Amino acid sequence: MQAMIFAAGLGTRLKPLTDTRPKALVSVAGRTLLEHTVSRLKKAGAGRIVVNVYHFASQITGFLEENNNFGLDIRVSDETAALLDTGGGIKKAIPLFLPSLPILIHNVDILSNVDLGAFYAGNMANEATLLVSGRVTTRYLLFDDDMRLVGWTNTATGEVRSPYGGDVVCRAHRYAFSGIHMLSPRLFPLFSEFPDKFGIIDFYLGVCDKVEIKGFFMDDLELMDVGKIETLGEAENFALTIDKTV
Template identity: 45%
Template sequence: MTVSAITVPKRAMVLAAGLGTRLRPLTNDRPKALVEVAGRTLLEITLTRLKSFGVEDVIVNTHHFAEMVESYLAAHGGFGMRIAISREDVLLDTGGGLKKAAWFLRDSGEPFFLHNVDVLSEIDLAAMARLHAEQGALATLAVQARETSRPLLFDEHDELCGRVLKDGEREMVWPVADAEALAFAGIHVISPRIFDLLNEDGVFSIIPEYLRLAGGLAAAGEKIAAYRVDGAYWRDMGKPESIAAAERDVAAGLIG
C-alpha cells in the first residue's frame, strides 16, 4: 500500500486507559487493551493497523492495570514503533487524556490520529487523512449511518452541528433543519492547533469541546468534518459477546 507522506499522519494517540467495565469479567485481571481477539490483543491490532498506514510514533494512555500495558509494549518492542506512555493517575476522559498528551502530539505541527483501542475496523485511514487535509479541518471524525444511542449531527456539508442527548433532545450549535444523525466510530484525525483552543482542564470529554469549537469558530472557517465510512467493517469491542463476534469475523475473513 502506498500512502502520501504529506497527508498521512506519522503520529497517533491510542486511548487505552479505560476501566473496560462493559468487558467484565474479561477485564477483571487485565486492561481492555490486552483483551484478545483470535490470539491478538486489541492493542496489538490497533498499533499494527496504524503502522500499516505509515504511523511511526504513538503515545498510549494508561490507567487500569497500567503496568501490564507498559510491560507488554516493552516486551514486544513497541511492535516496531516508537511508543510513549501517558499514565493517568485519574482517568481524564478523551479530552483530558488528549490534552495531557499535547507535549507529544503538537511539536511536529502535523495532524495526528486519535484511535480508541476497543474498536476494530477496516476503515481507510489514508483516505480519511487526505480528506482532513483537503478540508483544512480542525478535526475529522469517522462516522457511519447506523443505530447508536448518542449520534452526532452533521449538516449538508458534512460539518458537525450538534448531537442527540440521552433524553432524545437535540443540542445544536447552529440551526440546521435537516441535520443527519451519524454514529461516531471512535477514530479521529486532529490538527495540532486544537491544543491552543481547548478551554477545559482536568477530566473532560472531547465531544462537547468539538461542539463548542464548531459553533464558535464556524465563521472563521474552522470545521469539525465527517468522514463517511458506511460500507467499511467496524465493530465496537465493548462487550464480551463482541469479542466472540469479532473472532467469527476473523475466521470468515471479514477483517485481517
C-alpha cells in the same frame, strides 16, 4: 503519521476478563486489542503513537517493552493519578505529539475495515475530521449539508446539544460516530479553555461554531466495538475477516 490510542478505560463491560488485565490486553483472534490497533496504524504509516494508560497501566507498558514498541516510536501518557476521559486524555498528551502533523485518534476496542492511511491522507488539511456512518444508534452527531458538525442528539431522550439555532439543527443530517477521528495540532490552544477531565465530543461541540469540524461518511463501513464479553466470539471472526481485507 502520528496517532493516539485510547487505552485507559476500565473495560467494565468486559468483566471478569478486566478484573486482572486492562481492556487493551484482552485477546481477540490470538492478538491483544492493543496489538491489533498498533498493527493497523503501523501499516497505515504511523511513526509515532501515544497510548494513554490508567487501568493496570504497568501491564500495558510492560507489554509494549516486551514487544520493543513494535518497532515504532510509542510514548505513554500516564493517567494513573486520575482518569481524564477522552478529551482530557488528549489534553494531557499534547506535549508528546509533534506540532507539525495531524493526529489520528483510535479507540483500542474498535475493529474496522477502514483504510486508516487513506482516511489520514485525505483529511490532513482539516481542523478535525470525525469518521461517521449510517449505523443505527440512539446517539447521533449532527451535520449540515457540507458535513460540518453542528450538534449532537440522543433520540431516546430527545436531548439536543448545539451552539446553533433550531433551523440549523432541524435541517441537519444524523450520523453515528465510529470512535475514529483526526485532530490538527492547530486546535491545541482551544483545549486550555476546558477542564482537565472532559469528553472529546464535548470539545468538538464546544468549538464547532468557531472552527470547522468535518464529518467523513463511509457508507461501506464495517465496525465492531469489542466492548462486551458476549461479543468476543463474534469479534474473533470479524478480526480474522478484516485482517484479510485491510
